[in-house]
Amino acid sequence: MSVVVIAGAGVTGLITAVRCARAGHRVTVVDRGPIPNPSSSSFDQHRAIRALAPGDAAATRTSAALHRRWLRLQALLGGQFYRRIGVVTGWPADRTDDVVDVARRADITISLLDPNTLPHIVLPAGYVGVRETDAGVLLAERVLHAATAWLRRHPAVTLRPWREVVAVDTDATRLELDDGTSLTGEVMLLATGAWTGQLVDVPTILHRQTTVYLRPPDDLRAWWDRAPSAGNIGADATGWLMPPGAGTLLKLSSTELCRDAATLTEPNEDRTAARQYIDRILTDPHRYTVAAIKQCHYTVDAVTGCGALAQPGPAVWARAATGGDGFRTAPLVADHIVELAAAGLAA
Template sequence: MKVVIVGAGIHGLCLAWALTRNGHHVTVLERGSIPNPLNASYDQHRLIHDFNLRSSSDPTITEAFSAWQTLSHDIGPLYVETGAVCGFADPGTAARVLDQLRHAGITARRLTPRERLDVLPVLLPDPDHSAIATERGGILLADQIAILLAEWLGRHGAVLRPNTTVASLDHGRPAAVLADGEVEQADIVIACVGAATTNLAPMLAVGARRQILAYLEPPGHLERVWRNAPVFVNFGGVDDLWGAPPAAGTHLKLAAGYLACPARSDHPANRDVSTTETMALLNSIRTHLPHFASYRVLRMSACTYSTAAAQGVLQCPLNDHRSVWAVAGYDGSDYKLAPALALKLAAQLAR
């Protein structure tokens, strides 16, 4: 079966991998380079953890971990386990989440204030907040994953077509119609809809959001502490602070969830971080980071990702023959699900 995949972000590359390893003939069309450093999924690291608090997850996070292991077996090391910690303002929510984790067989524990300081001493504690820690969870080396996936696909016969803009999808043939008029026909066409390509599936009402990120260098006396720190989410109260420790050559990355805001799809200004945005994020971080003046700001970055109305990653056919599909993320946290989703869709298309 010939499959054309539009988009070489993490969903497109993982789908290409899953379909290629199943013996299909895969062509990937990407408007930029492959991998594309401007894609939302291209970064030093992405987080994977069990604190998926917004919706039920299909696939589950356990399935996601398993799929990353399968991918790692094919392309090489891609994950650094640090453990994970999530903060909770409401003790009832913390108790419910802890019960859910244990029911799912995930090793987790509620931290006392003293234990919280032992696990994550580099952040000021949130008064009256509790925290839960899990043993599993950590960093996915996102930029390396994209590079390794592209190399694996090239070695295994997939056709990679960078700098190829798709103008529309032909639901009848099916085919991808390129901006220059060329038609790339296939048995199956899958559009991995990102913030810059929402026009390919307007009926899905996929939008875009933008998150500001800060990359820091800790002072020398805290380098080892940060290297041994877990990934963390939902700290700092309304600031919704989250971050990834420096590991495997990456930098310390911090962000504040409350600064994520709607964005215009594919607008060049999405990539520029203003002085106002920089100060807003650094002020949030300063509030929760002792010795902030000793940290060096290495760079600021903006990530614009697709958002779907559905509480979960969209994977749906766009025509009655189920020969044209769309895949779209729902809130930027779906990166960790990409290989598991790809394996599931590849198996579904084979039936």
């Protein structure tokens, strides 16, 4: 039995803790707030789970396997947090042959949709919708609560909320906490989101995203309850949305509403641009009620632009990445940490 120490109780930290505990290791999870933490980057209504990567059949096949992993996690953790409603991606009609070929080689099911089948969503001129059948939306808050409940019941897991990490000794695999105590393990994972870069030297980029939450009109609720998640939408193909359902709101944003940020404390932007962008994604925007406009942060690996793991110490691994890719690929991080813990046990 190895001792695994995890800093950060977002989706990466919690799913890794579950995987390690199931593999027979002793796990401690520490977080600066409650567990789960409503202020973490993972704590949101929904995250899209998709597989299709046009031009890359291998990546598509890997992502399709992650879809199946999330189904197994739902069965293990209990609760219903995976809405298998499909994901539609806008794609130029004259380039769909490449998309179909990748889907065939990766053995995933897709269908091509005429824009008229999505009457309330704007697709760019000359685009069609490519729908992944085995894809959908994770109800993010439910995932975190379900994982936390499972971990609380496991005898090999210790959860330590309200403990902020103030220093990391990467050579000794030790965390120093704000209450004067320390934690040491054979393997350590730092998954503290945007704060990871303040603890260890990892190459990350901080983004600030403006997101709009809407309530659809009553006569469209039934349509939206069955609607898929959608990306590459809007007149300029930069928009995306998560449909309402299971108590969530309609959520939309765009790459146009995202920018690099120097710190977590920069002033909020003017919300006018976010309100105006609704007109570019929805066909009848005046009928929707704006419930909230939020500024959120997420981080990516500065080299790959996604959720790569860094190794700042011999047995210390760090993942600052958050957002959709961080959620989707959390099981891959968990697998890697379990392999390291097993290797340490064998040694």
